[in-house]
Amino acid sequence: MLQQVYPSPQHDYVYELNKDFHFAAAHYVPSEEAGKCQRVHGHTYYANVTVAGDELDAAGFLVNFAIIKKLIHERFDHTLLNDDTDSFDEADPNRFPTTEVVARTVCELVQQYLDGTANKPVCVQVFLRETPTSYCVYRPKRKGGKSHE
Template sequence: MSTIRITKQFSFETGHALYGYDGKCKNVHGHSYKLSVTVIGTPITDTDNVKYGMVIDFGDLKNIVKQHIVDVFDHATVFNKNTPHVELANELRERGHDVILVDYQPTSENMVIDFAEKIKRHLPPSIQLHSLRLQETETSYAEWYQSDN
């Protein structure tokens, strides 16, 4: 049976600030992120299985990514918890804003690494995460490939 890659795309809005950065991104700002999730596996060959012919049901992949990435990060603001941005984060939370504190500088590069770890933990054993592409702007994106890691 052939090995097949399938990809599902997602969109979400997230704010962030890069502490210590020497450009405009040190300011709180946001992006309309586009996330492409590619998994790899072989189509199910059991004709009695309702998922016959699928590597993974696109709906099942959607549920994993939506629950662990999109629903968490959409319309939230991400800050590195090891910076003075924690004070701003606490004030925003007190005012009812969704804030995520992470262990890393919230660049696209680090976010895509975080997303890969979160998604891998929830995939069925027969499915492997192949790659992620996190597009921050129309012309800028970060990619993560399992083969590189």
């Protein structure tokens, strides 16, 4: 695994958990502006998911590390991202499988799971590296339009 120092999201929660993992996937960006990326190509994506909260669950976890990896790895590893029409859409630029949209989607999938837990932690950041020199940081806004600060 790539040893990496990630940007720190600002928040006032007591606990912060970070999970690193990677998955291999292909995609293409259905836009003429994408240049060569219009063609099917693949990446080994490196992800860091940051979850924060104030309460631990019945097992003493904020969230089990393995669950975070499983949610994303089982869904996206060795797939063509464009085929996941629940997550991506070739008609809507806000849902093309770009690095930005994949990072947001990872966050949304993790948060959807977290919303069903008793201790209700929050996914505060997803760092997604697509290539050795290109990555995206996604930080969702809290309800009311404010970031996790």
